[in-house]
Amino acid sequence: MNKVLARNDSISAATYYLYLADIFYRQAAYPQAVDYYYKADHIFRKSNDLANLANTLNKTGEAFYYSKQYAISLSKFQEALALYKRLSNPKGIAKSYGLIGQTHEKSGKYPQAMKYQQLALREFHKMKDKTGIAKIYENLGSIYEDVSKMDSALKYYTLALNLNKANASDLAQIEIINNIGDVYRKTGKYEEALNYTRKAGQMALEMNDQYQLSSAYRDLSKNFDLMKRYDSAYHYSELGRNIFLSIFTEDTNKQLTLLQTLFEIQQKDSAITDFEKEKKANQFIISATVLIVILLALLAASIISRQRLKIKNEQQLNEQNHALFLAQKDAIEAELELKSKELTSNTLHAIQYNQFLEELRTELEDMAKDDKRDHKKKLQQLVTKINQSTGRDKHWKEFSSLFEQIHHTFFDNLKKYSEDLTASDLRLVALIKMNLNSKDMATLFGISQDSLRVARYRLRKKLDIPQGENLSTFIQTL
Structure with a gap:
């Protein structure tokens, strides 16, 4: 070039x-x-x-x-x-x-x-x-x-x-x-x-x-x-998500590599330019040694010029570093957005999973009411197993990990108001932070909406929220 x-x-x-x-x-x-x-x-x-x-x-x-x-x-x-x-x-x-x-x-x-x-x-x-x-x-x-x-x-x-x-x-x-x-x-x-x-x-x-x-x-x-x-x-959603993550990571790495390469090229060009200018300046000084006054004037001009060039190069370097910083910042923000989407997807899968178990439990309970006594005991056992599995949602652990990655200071801020919160309380607070409605939260916990209201009331007491202040509003400000 x-x-x-x-x-x-x-x-x-x-x-x-x-x-x-x-x-x-x-x-x-x-x-x-x-x-x-x-x-x-x-x-x-x-x-x-x-x-x-x-x-x-x-x-x-x-x-x-x-x-x-x-x-x-x-x-x-x-x-x-x-x-x-x-x-x-x-x-x-x-x-x-x-x-x-x-x-x-x-x-x-x-x-x-x-x-x-x-x-x-x-x-x-x-x-x-x-x-x-x-x-x-x-x-x-x-x-x-x-x-x-x-x-x-x-x-x-x-x-x-x-x-x-x-x-x-x-x-x-x-x-x-x-x-x-x-x-x-x-x-x-x-x-x-x-x-x-x-x-x-x-x-x-x-x-x-x-x-x-x-x-x-x-x-x-x-x-x-x-x-x-x-x-x-769910199968194809996961396949598509994995490919998207792979593409996103590859594109981000390519962009960072490209920006780094451009930065290094510009640095080398700047160094070559500086070297050539310095070489010409030295040759000029040698050829002008007879005229001391002119030499001093040219030397002063050369020093000023090089100082300005140095300042200019430093400004360009700062601009390039800033551009690289912005690119990295954009990549981090995009990754955070992706994590947020994963959290929403995880929650939706959890809701669908518990809804499915609830529907299956209802059907089995209806079958248990049948007069065929030889099947009744086995059906009741199945209902008991479903009741047990509803509260042990396999998505909670993944949900908690994703939530803390997105809201990494949230639980620390929450503990300032109460140290007595149980694991169930923390889950309820996280779901309220995500603006889930009462029906979906009750489905996730495997409880009735009346039981959910009791849980919310107990949570208000533990957090010592003043009368008249909305629980959801309070949690959103943390």
Whole structure:
């Protein structure tokens, strides 16, 4: 890069910036990608290179789009569209229309989204670009799915799928097949939904596409849950969660490695620059020894210049360290959010587990009332076992671990108010902190709602909460 800048080759420098930006973009490091896209943008504007400028604007817009900054991304796509129209570039026009439509969809502006996707479709039809047509069909299907027009969504997803089959585009097929499965699931056609989602999962497995495989597993879990096949729903939910965790960890490590590499490269470049400047300064001092006054003046100037350079380099180093810190902070916050989702999932599984036992116990009690005495004793024994297992929920230990990871100072703050809290009291406080309703809390404890009210009353007494103050409000402030 230094050589390119040294020979004043601005277009090559811009191309190099685009290359770096694309690397960051593929690693989902969108703020860093945007920085380099803007550097390329500046050069292309200065050189009046409209074709490359339009392409860079669309890339910049996509980086903002995936950062969920839709207003900025829309302005970039619209500026690119204006340039492509000036250049009479039909492919660029079509692509920009599609991107504008996608942005309107994400902003919930469905009439505008539909308008621009139709404009894009018209341009791709003119060029007979089957790949572009397939993408727009998929976008139209997504819009119709968002507005719950499932017949139209299914129509356009099917058109997109058929075109991608003809183009032998296996990767594009996976997402569309999964979308078709979503449509069938949302319309209550669970068996058809299973067929498509399983097919998408199998294709993703064969192509080792972990993102699509995780998506397929999550959709299978939703489908089985709606079919009340909870074991299968839990199985695929765990598979999808494990893949997601693996992808998240891998992406985080890649981003940190990339940022560290960039930091080291910049440090080396800075050191080389300093060395070259110092070498030139020494040569100049030797050649100017005859003129003492001039030497002193130049020496003073050199010292000042180097001091400023040192300050500047220290500022750049601090900025880079700050950027690395922010990236690590974002990764930690994302991990905390994931832990919170795991805690919610754990609680829901626990509720479903106890609800299942409660229903089974009721059925067995009804059977025990039957006049067939030869079965009555065995049925009563089963009821006793279920009563015993209801209070020993295997999810409590995992729940407690996840809760303390998310609210790591909560129990310490709680103990300031009372040292006499039992394990049951601590569980009740944790569930209140999660804003669970009384019915779900009673199900988790395997008790009636009346018993739960008694437990809450005793907890108020132990915490010495003043009359008139709400227990839930008090716990939320800890």
